[in-house]
Amino acid sequence: NAGVTQTPKFRILKIGQSMTLQCTQDMNHNYMYWYRQDPGMGLKLIYYSVGAGITDKGEVPNGYNVSRSTTEDFPLRLELAAPSQTSVYFCASSVVSSGGGEYFGPGTRLTVL
Amino acid sequence: KNEVEQSPQNLTAQEGEFITINCSYSVGISALHWLQQHPGGGIVSLFMLSSGKKKHGRLIATINIQEKHSSLHITASHPRDSAVYICAVKNFGISGNTGKLIFGQGTTLQVKP
Numbered sequence: 708n709a710g711v712t713q714t715p716k717f718r719i720l721k722i723g724q725s726m727t728l729q730c731t732q733d734m735n736h737n738y739m740y741w742y743r744q745d746p747g748m749g750l751k752l753i754y755y756s757v758g759a760g761i762t763d764k765g766e767v768p769n770g771y772n773v774s775r776s777t778t779e780d781f782p783l784r785l786e787l788a789a790p791s792q793t794s795v796y797f798c799a800s801s802v803v804s805s806g807g808g809e810y811f812g813p814g815t816r817l818t819v820l
Numbered sequence: 821k822n823e824v825e826q827s828p829q830n831l832t833a834q835e836g837e838f839i840t841i842n843c844s845y846s847v848g849i850s851a852l853h854w855l856q857q858h859p860g861g862g863i864v865s866l867f868m869l870s871s872g873k874k875k876h877g878r879l880i881a882t883i884n885i886q887e888k889h890s891s892l893h894i895t896a897s898h899p900r901d902s903a904v905y906i907c908a909v910k911n912f913g914i915s916g917n918t919g920k921l922i923f924g925q926g927t928t929l930q931v932k933p
Contacts, residue, residue, distance in 0.1 A: 740920075749906070749923050750863075765920070797863060809853055809908075809921065811863040 708733050713798050713812035720788040720819045728783040728815050730798030736810070738801045739781040741765075741773065743794040744814075750797065756781055788819045823847050826907050826924035833931050839894040841927045843907030846888065853921065854881050854892050855906040863906075866892070897931045904928050 714729045732739065737758045742750040752765030756775040770792060772784040781800075785792060798812040824845045833839050843852070854866040867874050867881040869890065874881050878897075883890040894901055907924040 749925055750921075752920060755920060799863075808868045809855070809865045811855075811865070813862045 710734065711798055711800055711810050711812035713796075713815050715815060716813065717816045718818070720785075720817065722788060722790065722819060724788050725784070725786050726788065726817075728785070728796055728798075728817075730781045730783065730812060731779050732781075732798075732800040732810070733779065734800065734802065734810065735778060736800035736802045737778065739775065740799045740801075741771070741781070741783045742797045742799065743767065743792075744797060745794050753783065753796075785817075790819050793817060793819045822925065823922050824907055824909055824924040826905075826927050829925065829927060831927060831929045833897050833929070835898060835931055835933050837897050837931075839897050839901075839929065839931075841892045841905050841907075841929070843890045843892070843924055844888060845890075845907075845909050845922075847909065847922065849888075849909040851910045852883055852890050853908045853910070854890075855908060857904045857906065857926075859903070861903075866905075894929075899931045899933050902930050 711732045720726055740755045741753040743753055744750050751767045753767055753771050754762055754765055754773040756762045759775050759778050762773050762775050775781050796815045799809055801809050827842045852869045856864045856866050869881055869883040878895045880893040892905060904926045906926045908921040910921050
């Protein structure tokens with residue numbers, strides 16, 4: 708298994724541009740999450756999904772959108788990028804909420820100039 | 821007060837020392853996770869605990885459900901153990917089984933040769 712994969716690894720955006728961060732897991736996990744980690748800070752939940760077709764907001768959803776059309780994929784869309792969205796983005800998945808381990812992707816380092 | 825508190829926030833040790841990082845939480849949980857993040861790196865799940873004790877190599881994690889406390893121990897510490905160690909709990913909130921993690925603020929460990 709490849710686990711949780713994210714693309715791209717790095718990206719520089721200009722203010723106002725849009726992009727999609729891709730996240731794929733091949734472990735048939737039902738739960739998937741998007742986190743952001745600002746420099747020197749902890750992880751903050753942006754959006755999460757408990758299964759295909761079901762998504763919900765986390766702590767910091769403003770400026771982002773997600774979709775979950777398949778179990779494997781959970782893309783994060785940034786519309787109208789702002790400097791405040793400069794961060795490292797981690798996707799994660801788990802098999803069930805109570806007993807499953809957490810699996811994190813390698814992260815996407817995004818800079819908005 | 822944060823729902824998950826770690827101590828210490830920063831820790832410097834000499835190679836070979838025994839290290840303990842503590843985590844206390846104030847919510848009901850289904851599982852507790854210890855995560856490791858190297859500088860500029862990804863996040864790796866070290867342990868998932870719901871009771872008792874787990875050991876992997878030089879790492880030992882314990883949890884006391886009644887006292888709402890967990891510890892991560894590193895025996896014979898090595899400079900490659902230098903990283904941020906994050907405690908995270910998964911609980912069932914009022915809104916039901918969301919599978920969301922609540923993170924501690926992290927402990928930055930530096931092991932000097």
